[in-house]
Amino acid sequence: MSIKFRNFKSSSLIYLFYSFFRPKISLFGILLFFGLPSIITGQKQVLKSAEYFFDKQEYVTALNYFDTYDKIDKDKKALVQKGICEYQVGKFSECIASMKKAFDQKSTDNAMFLYTAMSYQALQNYKDAAIFYKNYLSNIKSNSSESDEVIKKIEQCQYAQNILFSDKVGFVENLGSNVNSKYNEINPVFSPTQVNKLYFSSDRNLSTGGLQKEKETGMDRYMYDVYSVENYQTELSILKKLPTRINTSRTEHIQSISKDGLVIFYDRELEDHSTAILTDTFSTNQDSMSLTYEFHSPIIYDLGDRDIFPINDSLYLFSSMREGGYGGYDIYSVERKEGTWGQPKNLGDRINTAFDDRFPFMTNGGHEIYYSSNSLNSLGGYDIFSSSFSIDGWAVPRNLALPVNTYGNEGGFRISADGTFAIFSSDRAEGSGGNDLYILYFKEQVLDQFEIPDFAWLNIEEETSEVGKSLPESSESVVAKKRQFFNKPLYYKTDIDVLGPQNLTKLKLVTDMLKIYPDHFVKLIGHATDAKKSDYDLYFSIKRTEEVAKYLSSHGLKSDKIQIEACGSSFPAVYSSKVESSDVADKLNNRIDMDIIVPENSPLQVQNETIEISPQIRNPKFDEYLHSEKGLSYRIYFASSEQLYKDEITKHPDGVCVLKPYDKTRYDYILGRYDTYKTAKKAYNKLSSTQYPNAKILVFIDGIEIKDEEVIKHVEKHTDLENYLLYEIGK
Numbered sequence: 001m002s003i004k005f006r007n008f009k010s011s012s013l014i015y016l017f018y019s020f021f022r023p024k025i026s027l028f029g030i031l032l033f034f035g036l037p038s039i040i041t042g043q044k045q046v047l048k049s050a051e052y053f054f055d056k057q058e059y060v061t062a063l064n065y066f067d068t069y070d071k072i073d074k075d076k077k078a079l080v081q082k083g084i085c086e087y088q089v090g091k092f093s094e095c096i097a098s099m100k101k102a103f104d105q106k107s108t109d110n111a112m113f114l115y116t117a118m119s120y121q122a123l124q125n126y127k128d129a130a131i132f133y134k135n136y137l138s139n140i141k142s143n144s145s146e147s148d149e150v151i152k153k154i155e156q157c158q159y160a161q162n163i164l165f166s167d168k169v170g171f172v173e174n175l176g177s178n179v180n181s182k183y184n185e186i187n188p189v190f191s192p193t194q195v196n197k198l199y200f201s202s203d204r205n206l207s208t209g210g211l212q213k214e215k216e217t218g219m220d221r222y223m224y225d226v227y228s229v230e231n232y233q234t235e236l237s238i239l240k241k242l243p244t245r246i247n248t249s250r251t252e253h254i255q256s257i258s259k260d261g262l263v264i265f266y267d268r269e270l271e272d273h274s275t276a277i278l279t280d281t282f283s284t285n286q287d288s289m290s291l292t293y294e295f296h297s298p299i300i301y302d303l304g305d306r307d308i309f310p311i312n313d314s315l316y317l318f319s320s321m322r323e324g325g326y327g328g329y330d331i332y333s334v335e336r337k338e339g340t341w342g343q344p345k346n347l348g349d350r351i352n353t354a355f356d357d358r359f360p361f362m363t364n365g366g367h368e369i370y371y372s373s374n375s376l377n378s379l380g381g382y383d384i385f386s387s388s389f390s391i392d393g394w395a396v397p398r399n400l401a402l403p404v405n406t407y408g409n410e411g412g413f414r415i416s417a418d419g420t421f422a423i424f425s426s427d428r429a430e431g432s433g434g435n436d437l438y439i440l441y442f443k444e445q446v447l448d449q450f451e452i453p454d455f456a457w458l459n460i461e462e463e464t465s466e467v468g469k470s471l472p473e474s475s476e477s478v479v480a481k482k483r484q485f486f487n488k489p490l491y492y493k494t495d496i497d498v499l500g501p502q503n504l505t506k507l508k509l510v511t512d513m514l515k516i517y518p519d520h521f522v523k524l525i526g527h528a529t530d531a532k533k534s535d536y537d538l539y540f541s542i543k544r545t546e547e548v549a550k551y552l553s554s555h556g557l558k559s560d561k562i563q564i565e566a567c568g569s570s571f572p573a574v575y576s577s578k579v580e581s582s583d584v585a586d587k588l589n590n591r592i593d594m595d596i597i598v599p600e601n602s603p604l605q606v607q608n609e610t611i612e613i614s615p616q617i618r619n620p621k622f623d624e625y626l627h628s629e630k631g632l633s634y635r636i637y638f639a640s641s642e643q644l645y646k647d648e649i650t651k652h653p654d655g656v657c658v659l660k661p662y663d664k665t666r667y668d669y670i671l672g673r674y675d676t677y678k679t680a681k682k683a684y685n686k687l688s689s690t691q692y693p694n695a696k697i698l699v700f701i702d703g704i705e706i707k708d709e710e711v712i713k714h715v716e717k718h719t720d721l722e723n724y725l726l727y728e729i730g731k
Contacts, residue, residue, distance in 0.1 A: 047071075050081070053065065062081070074105065079105065080099065090429025095119040122429065126161040164402070166401045172404060178235070189255075196502075200226075202224065223249065226247055233504075250268055263281060266279075295308075305320040311455070317332070317333050319331050324346070326349055329356040350395075351387060363448040364448065365453060367389050367390075382409040386400060415449060420512075423437055441515070445485075488506055490594065491503070522594055523564075527592070544592065546564060568658075570655035628673035638687060641667055654674075670698070677721075711725060
């Protein structure tokens with residue numbers, strides 16, 4: 001559901017884009033636009049053109065004319081209008097400068113103080129913002145709705161000043177042009193069945209209903225439709241509009257999708273201007289209207305009910321302006337037992353305020369709620385808040401603060417299934433236009449996404465909560481939970497698949513995680529199905545692995561945080577000769593493992609995907625490989641090359657791998673993975689000293705090479721290293 005703005009912009013940024021990009025414009029407007037500045041002569045006509053577009057709320061075009069008006073520094077009215085344009089297009093510092101010039105020209109337009117205040121608020125200068133809001137307040141009628149709103153803004157600035165330097169929950173990025181447009185993107189909803197798929201609503205110019213007049217503003221705009229986008233975090237995203245039985249000539253907003261992914265909830269504005277909440281079953285029969293049903297429940301749009309969030313198939317959250325709340329929109333729950341709906345229940349005054357509280361989202365465990373509110377404790381507009389439930393009830397809500405919340409409006413907050421990131425909408429000025437979708441990468445994983453569902457808050461009576469009550473500190477010591485990262489290999493069939501959509505999604509998660517933990521690094525290990533050419537298997541597997549490393553490096557990872565290794569077909573997971581279909585062997589053997597190397601006392605816990613293989617086809621070489629990646633192992637360096645290295649030794653039964661130092665162009669060839677120095681030395685002695693004169697035994701711990709000067713530090717834990725120290729370093 002689209003946010004209703006309650007701030008003091010003379011027109012929302014949203015409507016700027018409705019008006020500026022609509023295709024139908026008067027002939028006079030077209031001539032003015034294409035004649036800038038060649039056709040128009042004379043500064044009076046420039047000013048007239050600026051005022052024309054200003055009145056039409058086409059601020060970008062109006063600002064272009066104001067910028068070419070030579071006498072603007074002496075024209076106090078034009079300066080104020082120019083400042084308003086600058087605010088509306090996100091040029092906040094320029095707005096402040098224009099309003100100051102208008103003030104110096106003795107302007108008495110009170111808008112100077114309002115837009116200066118809003119610009120300072122957008123620039124996070126809350127102290128000066130409050131001062132100018134007070135100046136504006138002194139020139140308007142007291143005890144009016146406008147005065148109440150300004151007082152609220154002043155209180156928000158005072159609150160924002162107190163949390164300005166609070167700890168950040170993570171970092172935020174715009175989802176980019178794969179998803180966002182110059183129009184509005186709102187109501188993001190994750191697909192419950194596809195990890196790389198997202199649904200949202202947009203009023204972009206692909207609208208099924210085309211350009212129509214909006215009843216609230218009288219402005220022409222495109223209707224909202226529901227879209228899906230696959231691989232939304234990669235360059236290979238696929239944007240689709242849902243079928244015409246969902247997207248009609250009217251406005252449709254997605255609300256939610258059921259946990260099993262079988263039902264979509266959305267609303268549609270009807271011809272009589274009422275709105276119905278509908279459901280659809282995602283059937284492949286794309287245009288059958290019989291698959292769309294009205295959602296019969298106590299949640300009724302025309303009673304002021306919005307923002308449905310299904311916790312499960314019998315418990316829902318929603319927001320509503322129905323009577324009996326605390327003021328504005330409140331958040332409610334409603335439960336269905338044995339096929340019968342109960343009465344909606346207000347979540348209480350710890351969550352709900354006298355203002356608007358909307359867009360609820362609850363974690364899978366039922367202990368944390370996230371929602372948007374434009375209360376006094378916001379930075380301006382709607383902010384995203386969270387609260388946790390315990391035996392003492394809901395905790396005092398926490399503002400997620402910067403960089404999640406801004407002077408604008410943030411809503412539609414949804415957390416990913418693994419609790420590592422969230423997606424939400426915001427109309428902040430630095431976006432593509434209107435509302436954009438943004439992604440928040442949490443510094444601390446939301447672990448309640450993995451907890452067993454518990455909805456004890458359903459049994460809380462509303463009157464037992466007390467606004468502002470602080471929760472008692474627990475007498476038990478709090479054990480910090482580690483953030484979990486679920487790590488999966490990159491599988492491929494062909495070279496193109498190495499950076500295919502599925503693998504790019506995994507790489508994006510790894511890249512973002514390593515940005516949060518810059519002291520961690522990743523080790524890439526390439527594998528290939530046996531093609532009976534071991535030297536080629538090694539070379540092509542290192543080349544594929546290099547492509548992955550280049551991707552990680554180009555997306556912000558430092559090269560020294562990426563280690564590259566390839567084993568070709570030396571350590572296959574599956575016997576190719578023992579499976580009926582080569583597809584099984586290809587799928588499991590053609591892969592690139594990604595090992596996340598974490599330092600001691602890291603807040604991150606990496607859980608690698610376990611490859612399940614039947615004992616009948618499991619190759620013991622695979623277990624040898626897994627074993628050597630944990631604890632102490634010895635390997636033998638025997639040659640280096642910058643090209644394909646052809647030698648019979650690549651067929652050695654002990655297995656050969658290739659290492660690529662991050663700051664070198666060469667490939668280092670390594671033999672074997674030995675548990676003890678004795679077995680490694682035995683293999684070393686069998687090598688021809690004339691053919692491999694630079695051969696050397698190397699030490700690896702947990703798959704990472706240990707330099708000779710560092711070996712002494714590991715002797716206490718790995719006593720077999722005493723032999724290496726004695727016979728290799730000490731000789």
